[in-house]
Each structure stands twice: as structure tokens, then as C-alpha cells.
Amino acid sequence: MSDFQQTATGDLPGIVVTGASGRMGQMLIRLILDSDQARLVGALERPGHAWIGRDLGEAMGGAACGVPVSDDAVAVIAQAQAVIDFTAPAATVAFAELTAQARAVHVIGTTGLEPADLARLAAAARHAPIIRAGNMSLGVNLLVGLTRKVAAALGEDWDIEVVEAHHRMKVDAPSGTALMLGEAAAEGRGAQLADLRTPAREGITGARTAGSIGFSAIRGGDIVGEHDVIFAGTGERLILRHVATDRAIFARGAIRAALWGQDKGPGEYDMADVLGLS
Numbered sequence: 001m002s003d004f005q006q007t008a009t010g011d012l013p014g015i016v017v018t019g020a021s022g023r024m025g026q027m028l029i030r031l032i033l034d035s036d037q038a039r040l041v042g043a044l045e046r047p048g049h050a051w052i053g054r055d056l057g058e059a060m061g062g063a064a065c066g067v068p069v070s071d072d073a074v075a076v077i078a079q080a081q082a083v084i085d086f087t088a089p090a091a092t093v094a095f096a097e098l099t100a101q102a103r104a105v106h107v108i109g110t111t112g113l114e115p116a117d118l119a120r121l122a123a124a125a126r127h128a129p130i131i132r133a134g135n136m137s138l139g140v141n142l143l144v145g146l147t148r149k150v151a152a153a154l155g156e157d158w159d160i161e162v163v164e165a166h167h168r169m170k171v172d173a174p175s176g177t178a179l180m181l182g183e184a185a186a187e188g189r190g191a192q193l194a195d196l197r198t199p200a201r202e203g204i205t206g207a208r209t210a211g212s213i214g215f216s217a218i219r220g221g222d223i224v225g226e227h228d229v230i231f232a233g234t235g236e237r238l239i240l241r242h243v244a245t246d247r248a249i250f251a252r253g254a255i256r257a258a259l260w261g262q263d264k265g266p267g268e269y270d271m272a273d274v275l276g277l278s
């Protein structure tokens with residue numbers, strides 16, 4: 001039986017994990033319980049979920065850890081210094097408003113957010129820090145900087161394509177990471193991604209528009225997350241690649257962000273801020 005006992009003692013930042021039963025939720029819970037820098041103070045799931053009211057450790061198949069799974073977001077978030085949230089857009093927007101009311105740090109990994117969701121996050125960030133990134137790993141955040149530099153160095157005769165692969169359960173495309181990489185490539189060219197992005201291709205598409213940025217998504221099996229930025233020139237190709245093999249890289253980044261945010265004022269931040277890459 002797994003031991004889900006809390007390692008931390010004393011007055012450390014208290015973290016609440018939303019979407020506790022999810023792939024990222026469970027990874028975060030294991031790492032926070034093992035951490036000597038933070039405490040797990042709550043676990044949230046949506047109303048009606050089979051885990052509600054159960055001890056979190058037992059629900060995860062191990063020994064009791066003393067943290068119940070709850071659907072009472074207001075009461076649980078009131079206990080938090082940070083909320084780490086890898087759920088779904090509608091849930092994340094609602095959690096942002098509650099987390100801002102509690103003046104806690106909101107770390108958001110959720111992808112697939114629409115402009116209206118982002119506007120609500122911006123409003124919440126007027127009251128407390130929000131740290132959001134489509135990918136919380138060190139490697140991808142370094143790749144973002146490399147992509148910006150390579151795009152700036154190469155002319156428009158180098159076509160840019162972002163190719164991503166994820167597990168069969170992923171619901172959004174292109175991935176949040178692919179969009180981060182596309183935005184960096186566009187910035188490198190002194191433009192906005194919205195002006196260069198090519199819609200998904202199918203049928204008689206015509207030739208490629210010069211200077212555009214294309215996206216392709218593969219879904220299958222248990223692929224954790226793979227991203228290529230392809231710079232296709234004439235007679236040569238340059239490919240920047242990141243391969244994730246373990247979700248712990250995202251969870252470690254999110255916990256680091258939650259701790260980094262403890263002395264920050266209201267506002268919107270990203271992982272480049274957390275990692276000192278800005």
C-alpha cells in the first residue's frame with residue numbers, strides 16, 4: 001500500500017489541488033505530500049464525483065492521509081496560500097474568482113482557454129497573482145526562447161510548422177504548448193500569432209501562404225507530450241524538439257510557481273517569470 005503521509009511540518013505554504021482525481025491532480029498530490037517546502041491543505045473535485053467525502057490517500061489507493069476530498073470550493077480555498085489547477089476552462093475560471101477573493105496565488109495549467117476565459121482571469125488577477133502557462137516544464141520554457149531566436153534569425157523563406165503529439169484522452173488542440181511555441185515564433189518575426197496562424201488543413205488547400213505558421217496534432221495511446229518546431233527551408237530543415245516522458249516535470253514546475261508567487265503582488269505571470277527567463 002502506498003504511503004500518502006504528509007512530509008512537511010510547520011508553517012509552510014498551504015496548497016489546494018483542484019481536479020484531484022485527474023492525471024495531473026494525482027501527480028501534484030504525490031509531489032506535494034512528499035515536499036518539505038509546502039503542505040497539502042485541500043483537494044477539490046466537481047460536485048457528484050465518486051471521491052467526494054473520502055480520504056484522499058484512500059481514494060488514491062493508499063493509506064489515509066487526513067485530507068478529505070471536497071466539492072466545497074469556497075471553504076477549501078479559504079484555507080489556501082496557493083491553488084494549483086489543472087482542470088478544464090469553465091472550472092478554472094470559477095476557481096480563479098474564488099482564489100482571488102481568498103487573496104491566494106492561483107497556478108493555472110489548464111489549456112484550451114478561450115479569449116472570454118482569459119478576460120475573466122485578467123479581472124481576477126487584479127486582486128491576487130495568477131501564474132499561467134500552457135506548459136510548466138523547464139525544457140519547454142527554454143524551447144520557447146530558442147524558438148523566438150531561431151524565428152528571428154531565419155527569413156520568411158523558412159516555413160514554420162508546429163507538430164504536437166499527446167495521449168488519446170486529450171480534449172483540446174492545438175495543445176497549449178504548441179500555441180506557446182507558435183506565439184514565440186510569431187514574436188521572433190515581429191508579428192502576432194493571430195495574424196500568421198493557418199487553420200487546420202484538409203482538402204484542396206492551395207499552396208502554403210508565405211510567412212504563415214501551421215499546426216498539426218497527433219492523438220494516441222499514452223503519449224505524455226511531444227512538440228517539434230520545424231523550420232523548413234530550401235535544401236535544409238531545422239527541427240527544435242521537446243519530449244516529455246513523465247508528468248512530474250509539469251507538476252514540479254507548478255509547485256515551484258506556487259512557492260515563487262508567495263511574495264508577489266496581484267497580476268498575471270508566466271513560467272518565464274518564475275524561471276527567471278523573461
Ligand SMILES: NC(=O)C1=CN([C@@H]2O[C@H](COP(=O)(O)OP(=O)(O)OC[C@H]3O[C@@H](n4cnc5c(N)ncnc54)[C@H](OP(=O)(O)O)[C@@H]3O)[C@@H](O)[C@H]2O)C=CC1
Pocket residue numbers: 018019020021022023024025044045046047049086087088090091108109110111112133134135136137176250
Ligand atoms: N500546463 C501544463 O504544464 C500542463 C497542462 N495540462 C492541462 O491540464 C488540464 C488537465 O489535464 P489532465 O490532468 O490530463 O486531465 P484529467 O481529465 O485527467 O483531469 C482533469 C480533472 O479536473 C476535474 N474537473 C473538471 N471540472 C472540475 C470542477 N468543476 N471542479 C473540480 N474538478 C474538476 C476532472 O474531473 P472529471 O473527470 O470528473 O470531469 C478531472 O479529475 C488539461 O487542460 C491539460 O491540457 C496537462 C499537463 C501539463
Ligand SMILES: O=C(O)C1=N[C@H](C(=O)O)C[C@H](O)C1
Pocket residue numbers: 111134135166167170174175176177178224225226
Ligand atoms: O493535456 C496534456 O496532457 C498536456 N497538456 C499541455 C498542453 O496542452 O500543451 C502540456 C503537456 O503537453 C501535456
